[in-house]
């Protein structure tokens with residue numbers, strides 16, 4: 748894909764959604780860290796349901812650490828892998844308290860040193876909480892980047908590096924959200940909605956799926972309207988003959 752196509756893709760995504768953001772609900776970097784840690788292999792909607800219960804009770808490293816693993820697990824038990832996530836979050840709270848003055852560090856290495864925090868989570872925090880031009884490649888971004896020819900790559904890291912290299916600088920901070928939302932709602936895994944896609948003419952995917960063309964409406968057979976009164980015919984043989992004639996006209 749050439750540079751002018753890439754620029755046009757992001758110009759259109761930006762025009763359609765000038766202020767994209769995560770669908771995870773949070774009000775502080777720490778809440779975002781917890782929400783992102785919970786979101787692995789879970790939907791944002793599912794995470795929001797759990798954090799709406801958790802955050803009013805505990806939304807700081809001290810408060811969540813004080814809950815303990817079992818109590819935290821109880822708040823998030825509707826989420827997949829909740830036991831190991833609870834374990835990691837409690838351990839991360841301990842590190843934040845001990846090493847970072849209970850603040851989420853604005854530093855990749857420090858973030859990735861936290862239990863349960865990998866490169867993708869660190870990228871989300873750096874981008875969404877701190878406005879860094881990072882690219883957290885999740886399943887949606889990996890698929891879209893490969894499918895449409897934007898940044899083909901065999902591994903998540905290869906796609907991340909290509910996106911960072913090729914996305915025009917002015918779009919880089921928001922590109923992560925535009926691509927996630929595009930993959931989640933339009934360029935979906937099993938059946939992309941190419942008919943609704945605002946970048947369809949720029950996309951290089953060869954197997955686009957278009958809505959089935961509307962079939963012309965089958966003309967309805969004209970109803971026979973009789974002007975005669977609906978009285979039974981006194982002549983059965985004549986009546987059946989007339990009926991046969993009328994049927995022939997309809998067919």
Ligand code: SF4
Nearest residue numbers: 934939941944947950
């Ligand atoms: S045209 Fe289809 S395959 Fe291409 S980006 Fe749009 S939805 Fe995805």
